[in-house]
Amino acid sequence: MATSPPAVIAVVGPTGSGKSDLAVALALELGGEVINADAMQFYRGMDIGTAKVTAEERRGVPHHLLDTLDVTEEASVSDFQRKARAAIAEIHGRGKRAILAGGSGLYVRAALDVLEFPGTDPAIRRRLEAELDDAGLAPLRTRLEAVDPLSAARVGDARRVVRALEVFELTGRPFSSFMPVREYFQPAVQIGLExxxxxxxxxxxHRVHRMVADGLQAEVQRLDAAGLRNGKTAARALGYSQFLKVLDGEWDVGQATEDTIVATRKFARRQLTWFRADPRITWLDWQDPELVAKAAAICR
Known part of the structure; x- marks a missing residue:
């Protein structure tokens, strides 16, 4: 009789809470490998500003889905879902434990939960955008209200109305039917850092000041030469967007540093709100001396 795969482990929480360290410690304790679920750590060269785990910090534990994109490429949740699930299957196939680590909430859910991503059709998209340009948003919104009232009530901007109509034309299903539910794709356990x-x-x-001291501005300058500004995702990353303004002479280093600190704190609050909404997460004190042992016991 076939045995079911072990539960996928996910270590979640706000930025700066120690997710990477706990994931590595659990991997050493349980015989596991780590899968990155931080969208900005997909990017090659974005090391200092994303606090990417160094080779030394990985302590010999294999890490997957780090450094998979150039800064000019756009991160895709659906692409991550495919790659993450393939990595999970491959790790489990070798008798190891797969451990997701990251604070990008939608990416974690894409790997763990039953979550479909409808495709795209450039021809349909172009036609709808042309209608938008010719007649404005009102007729498109009226059409969406007729075929998908739930999405019509949720979406406000023109881009999302066009996307919802595109999905309906492409699949015959309302866009709202693709909304995620809290149902695991396969057995999983989530550890949250309180x-x-x-x-x-x-x-x-302190972390932002250390990044600046470690050469964040020089890193941004190198990536700018590699096309950072052309990347829809990478150019918006915390620290990188601020220090592009330093390169442009708009801000000084002090202003960019303070703005990065403020933006990072706001981001951490949004992450906490996101993860707090998931009742399946078991929360552990980030400073508990027995943190690794308690987390390992839950995962076993």
């Missing part, structure tokens, strides 16, 4: 918010605020500020 943080002290004031301590995290201080840690994030």
């Amino acid at each position: 943080v002290d918010r004031e301590l995290l605020k201080d840690r994030l500020a």
Whole structure:
């Protein structure tokens, strides 16, 4: 009789909470390998500003889906889903434990949950965009209300109305039917890192200052030469968008540093809100001396 695969492990929480360290420690404890689920760590060369785990910090644990994109390429959740699930199957096939680590909530859910991504059709998209240009948003919104009232109530901007109509024409299903549900694609366990918010605020500020001292501006300059500004995803990354303004002479280093700190703290709050909404996550104190042992016990 075929045995079911082991549960996928996911280590989640806000940026700066220690997810990478815990994932590596669990991999060493349980015989596992780590799969990156941080969208900005897909990018080659974006090392300092994303706090990408160094070879030394990986402690010999294999890491997957790091450095898979050039900064000019756009990150895709559906592409990540395919690659992450292939990596999970390959790791489990070798008798190891697959451990997702990252704070990009939708990417984690794409790997773990029953979540479909409808395709695209450039011809349909062009026709709908032409209709938008000719007649405005109102007729498209009226059509969407007729075929998919749930999406019509949720989406506001023209781009998303066009996308919802494109999906309906392409699949015959309302776009709202593709919304995720909290149902695991295969057995999974999620460990969330519970943080002290004031301590995290201080840690994030210290981390940004350390990134600047370690050469963030020079890293952004190198990536700018490689086409960073042309990347829809990479150019918006925390720290990178701010230091592009330094290169342009709009801001000084101090202003870019402070703006990065503020933006990183806001991002951490959004991550906490996202993960807090998932009742399946088991939360553990990020500073508990027994953190690794407790997390390993849950995963076993």
